[in-house]
Amino acid sequence: MKLSIQNISKRFNKEKYGLKDYSLTIENGILGLLGPNGAGKSTLMKIIATISRPTTGSVELDGHNILQDPDYIRKMLGYLPQDFGVYANLNAYEFLEYIAAMKGVGGPNLRKRVEALLEGVNLIESAKSPIGTYSGGMKQRIGIAQALLNDPKVLIFDEPTVGLDPEERMRFRNLISDLAQNSIIILSSHIVSDIETIADEVAIMQGGMLITKGTQAEVIKQVDGRVFESVLESTALPDFKTKHLVVNTSRQKDKVLVRYISIEPVNGSVPAPASLEDAYLFLTHKSN
Amino acid sequence: MGTFYTIIISDYKQRTRSYAFLVTLAISLYFAHSFVPAADAKYTTVRIGNYIGVQNAAWIGYVTAMMTSVFLSMTGFYLTNSGIKKDVDTGVGEIVATTPISNLNYLLAKAWSNFLVLLSITACVFVMGIALFFIRSGGYPFEVVQFILPYLVITVPTIFFIAALAVTGEVFLYRYAILMNIGYFFFFCAMGTLDAGGAGVLDLFGNTPVATAMQETVLHHYHDANTALSMGFNFGGKKAIHSFIFEGVHWTAASVLSRALWIGLGLLLIFISSKFFHRFNIRQKIKAKKKSKFPKIIPQAVILKDIKLSELPPVTSAYGIFPFIKTELLMLFRKGPRWLWLINLGGMIALAFAPLTVAHQIILPILWFLQVGRWSDLATKEKTNRIHYFTYASYRPLTRLLPAQIMAGIILSLVLASPLLVRYLVAMQFLPLVSIVMGGGFIVLFAVALGILSGGKKLFEILFFMFTYANVELVPFTDYFGGINHNVNYLVLIAGLIAFLAFVSFMLRRLEISRV
Numbered sequence: 001m002k003l004s005i006q007n008i009s010k011r012f013n014k015e016k017y018g019l020k021d022y023s024l025t026i027e028n029g030i031l032g033l034l035g036p037n038g039a040g041k042s043t044l045m046k047i048i049a050t051i052s053r054p055t056t057g058s059v060e061l062d063g064h065n066i067l068q069d070p071d072y073i074r075k076m077l078g079y080l081p082q083d084f085g086v087y088a089n090l091n092a093y094e095f096l097e098y099i100a101a102m103k104g105v106g107g108p109n110l111r112k113r114v115e116a117l118l119e120g121v122n123l124i125e126s127a128k129s130p131i132g133t134y135s136g137g138m139k140q141r142i143g144i145a146q147a148l149l150n151d152p153k154v155l156i157f158d159e160p161t162v163g164l165d166p167e168e169r170m171r172f173r174n175l176i177s178d179l180a181q182n183s184i185i186i187l188s189s190h191i192v193s194d195i196e197t198i199a200d201e202v203a204i205m206q207g208g209m210l211i212t213k214g215t216q217a218e219v220i221k222q223v224d225g226r227v228f229e230s231v232l233e234s235t236a237l238p239d240f241k242t243k244h245l246v247v248n249t250s251r252q253k254d255k256v257l258v259r260y261i262s263i264e265p266v267n268g269s270v271p272a273p274a275s276l277e278d279a280y281l282f283l284t285h286k287s288n
Numbered sequence: 289m290g291t292f293y294t295i296i297i298s299d300y301k302q303r304t305r306s307y308a309f310l311v312t313l314a315i316s317l318y319f320a321h322s323f324v325p326a327a328d329a330k331y332t333t334v335r336i337g338n339y340i341g342v343q344n345a346a347w348i349g350y351v352t353a354m355m356t357s358v359f360l361s362m363t364g365f366y367l368t369n370s371g372i373k374k375d376v377d378t379g380v381g382e383i384v385a386t387t388p389i390s391n392l393n394y395l396l397a398k399a400w401s402n403f404l405v406l407l408s409i410t411a412c413v414f415v416m417g418i419a420l421f422f423i424r425s426g427g428y429p430f431e432v433v434q435f436i437l438p439y440l441v442i443t444v445p446t447i448f449f450i451a452a453l454a455v456t457g458e459v460f461l462y463r464y465a466i467l468m469n470i471g472y473f474f475f476f477c478a479m480g481t482l483d484a485g486g487a488g489v490l491d492l493f494g495n496t497p498v499a500t501a502m503q504e505t506v507l508h509h510y511h512d513a514n515t516a517l518s519m520g521f522n523f524g525g526k527k528a529i530h531s532f533i534f535e536g537v538h539w540t541a542a543s544v545l546s547r548a549l550w551i552g553l554g555l556l557l558i559f560i561s562s563k564f565f566h567r568f569n570i571r572q573k574i575k576a577k578k579k580s581k582f583p584k585i586i587p588q589a590v591i592l593k594d595i596k597l598s599e600l601p602p603v604t605s606a607y608g609i610f611p612f613i614k615t616e617l618l619m620l621f622r623k624g625p626r627w628l629w630l631i632n633l634g635g636m637i638a639l640a641f642a643p644l645t646v647a648h649q650i651i652l653p654i655l656w657f658l659q660v661g662r663w664s665d666l667a668t669k670e671k672t673n674r675i676h677y678f679t680y681a682s683y684r685p686l687t688r689l690l691p692a693q694i695m696a697g698i699i700l701s702l703v704l705a706s707p708l709l710v711r712y713l714v715a716m717q718f719l720p721l722v723s724i725v726m727g728g729g730f731i732v733l734f735a736v737a738l739g740i741l742s743g744g745k746k747l748f749e750i751l752f753f754m755f756t757y758a759n760v761e762l763v764p765f766t767d768y769f770g771g772i773n774h775n776v777n778y779l780v781l782i783a784g785l786i787a788f789l790a791f792v793s794f795m796l797r798r799l800e801i802s803r804v
Binding site for chain 1: 595596597598600601602603604605606607608609611612615618622623669673674677678680681682683684685688689802
């Protein structure tokens, strides 16, 4: 499958753009979207999910223009919005069957699939309770289950791990990695480690534009050899921050261990292996 | 004091910066325009026996103030009775609960904010009243005091009390919004009856002193024994109407004090409410079938079973709308307290055994009005529950989900009306039978169209309330279910309205889907 986004812009008003001349091609596998708040990640996902229309540009799935024929992608779409709600007095079975009806999914196997998904997201024990009694994490998991109801070929997860505990996050990663062979999976997260452990490719966005896209190795390479660590006096830190891009600090008694990105390291610094987080911070900072 | 003022103004701003408020304001102004009928209009609003006043400043000022008092009593409660709920829904309430603001001050701020919302509408009607005076231009002198005084003494105390009552209703009935809405309907009817009977101090609308002054004027000039006050939109009998010159009311200290008492009563209600206010220490009440089976906090399962999505049973396509209708009916059924179904059942029994005319004209509209909470968010609940991202990204949302919602609503209306339908069927009276079926379709589509148009349920609640009140008062042009009108032309008119509402609903929803 191939999802092709060509020169899309989303203009909210005269001065404000959600996306600006954005192009991206996505094939089977998991694409992680990274970017600060307001970068346009959710806007992009809503456009792909056919909820929002771009002001200009085109979106095609295997050559079909989904802006003209949104139902083409809707049949094979699984979408988890960032901010979604539930009908509080339906239970998990009823809610998922309702969403299944929306997706045009039915048949004798639906109940089995619903049960399997509820097991997969660890909600089977409480599946007959009204969803209004669920915790935030449980609601998030019901959201994940609904996205997987229709055997989707295009999966869009906007901040899927919000509210999940570390174990549930791991289960989520396992759950969707199984689908990556035959589907396009796009997920956004503020937690770089979530993207780092699961995504085949990473796209970094800022200000409605694509800064870079590539495999993790390709993205990390852009900051390779520029990451250093140094121990400083605590009082020197504010001044140091004005001169270098500090990506992390950790206190050590009256000193502080600083991880920073620079072309010219300060004396006493030691090179450190670059991570996706370093690359993300460097690229978004540079873009600013 | 500055902080308190800021809270009121901020609350007022967030409530008036909504599309629903603007739509309500526009409708209010439309009604306000009709408060003083033109000379050639076929209806009257305020009438003393067979007399109406010439359109001088006193008549226009007092009539618009009286009508606004009644109109905003009717609609204002529904417009303002969700200020605290909004704080609950948005989570702002929990932040408020952690601040030093006292219950009394918080509730007072809400009441003042409600009051300002209603006062804004009143101010617009006031300006329209003055404009009407100049447009009608009867050659009478402009006396601004004849406009200001009635609004101050009649309308303002009424809307203040309504604003406070809306807060009290939210405090005591926060879990039973349906009960609150229905309860207010009967309260308003009771107040209307008291007003018509010259209630004195108990006159919430403040019309008694004005009616007395008008009656005395008529009696003094014409010595006519028939000086009964008639208020509302009265059609017919206008040919026999004579005019008189009304010069306003001489307000005594006692009558002004009796109006001020309503403000005091409003403040007292707020004070009492503050003693019982939940201060957002509430848990959303969810109706579980077997409550004891479900602990409030559900423990996590210990044994985790991994699944492989690629090995799940395959699903087949099913693009029908029956599963939607089933779920929509389920949600309609579960909405509101269970005991309300006992009242519904009682209403259905009454439909089966009451005299046919009473059942059709009175019981049916009231029974349908009891469903106001179920129908009012029929097509807006996706947005209020933030399900719309799923809905709008689903397969053919316009032609599958919306028809299912409409059909579920209509099924509910017909199930409730079924005893009456059976009676008409047995009696082989097909015209009223079809009228009821079309009435069910009309009211559901009315709810859907207004819901999508205003983005909320308030507008429908207010108009449905007004319709029902007018239905019970046997006002012909609000008879959407054939209680009074029994002819084919009327059915064609309702069918046209249904088609129009359906068209509007689908167009608006299509626009909504494209503009998320």
